[in-house]
Amino acid sequence: TLSGLVLYNFFAKRSYLKPQTLKRAFLFAFLVVLTGNFLATRDNFEKFNVFHSRPARAFFSDLKHFYPTLPPNSIIYIDTPNDAQIKYILSRIYGGSNYGSGATLAVFYPEVKKEEIEVIRDFMLVQKSVSTEPAKIDRVFAFYYDKNGLSDITSNIRAQLKNKK
Numbered sequence: 001t002l003s004g005l006v007l008y009n010f011f012a013k014r015s016y017l018k019p020q021t022l023k024r025a026f027l028f029a030f031l032v033v034l035t036g037n038f039l040a041t042r043d044n045f046e047k048f049n050v051f052h053s054r055p056a057r058a059f060f061s062d063l064k065h066f067y068p069t070l071p072p073n074s075i076i077y078i079d080t081p082n083d084a085q086i087k088y089i090l091s092r093i094y095g096g097s098n099y100g101s102g103a104t105l106a107v108f109y110p111e112v113k114k115e116e117i118e119v120i121r122d123f124m125l126v127q128k129s130v131s132t133e134p135a136k137i138d139r140v141f142a143f144y145y146d147k148n149g150l151s152d153i154t155s156n157i158r159a160q161l162k163n164k165k
Contacts (some may be wrong), residue, residue, distance in 0.1 A: 007026075008022065055089055055093055058149055059149070060108050062150040063108065064108060066152045067141060070109045070112050070141070071139055073118075073136075073139055075141070077126045078142075079145070080144070081146050083146075100114070102116075102118060123157075127164060131164075138158070140157060142154045142158075
């Protein structure tokens with residue numbers, strides 16, 4: 001904008017063009033640059049949004065497909081391979097809330113409060129949580145997340161927890 005004003009003043013003093021024609025030319029140029037800027041910003045934002053939201057949509061749609069509702073005081077165990085990129089993607093998916101990952105999942109399960117969802121990524125912590133109260137085993141929901149998406153491993157994990165008792 002500043003460069004355009006300086007250029008406009010330069011041409012206005014030199015009077016190469018009539019003032020009315022000069023104003024129209026600079027207004028047209030300003031609108032072209034402004035439109036190009038808006039379109040470029042919108043395009044970059046859409047690319048960013050599609051790149052970051054595709055894994056999240058797949059994750060939450062799979063989660064709702066496996067379990068349309070969750071009981072109160074649910075323990076959600078999410079296992080991942082030892083791949084830093086997969087762990088980063090997963091943390092970006094459900095770790096976006098300031099209130100924690102339970103709050104992010106509670107958005108998709110309105111019947112459960114954010115305090116009633118515990119998200120654990122370490123199997124030892126799941127065992128420790130369940131060891132104090134064996135009835136919690138039925139409220140454990142386990143998933144495996146890798147490059148192929150989310151898969152349900154709840155029955156296997158519950159069987160392991162029951163065998164550890």
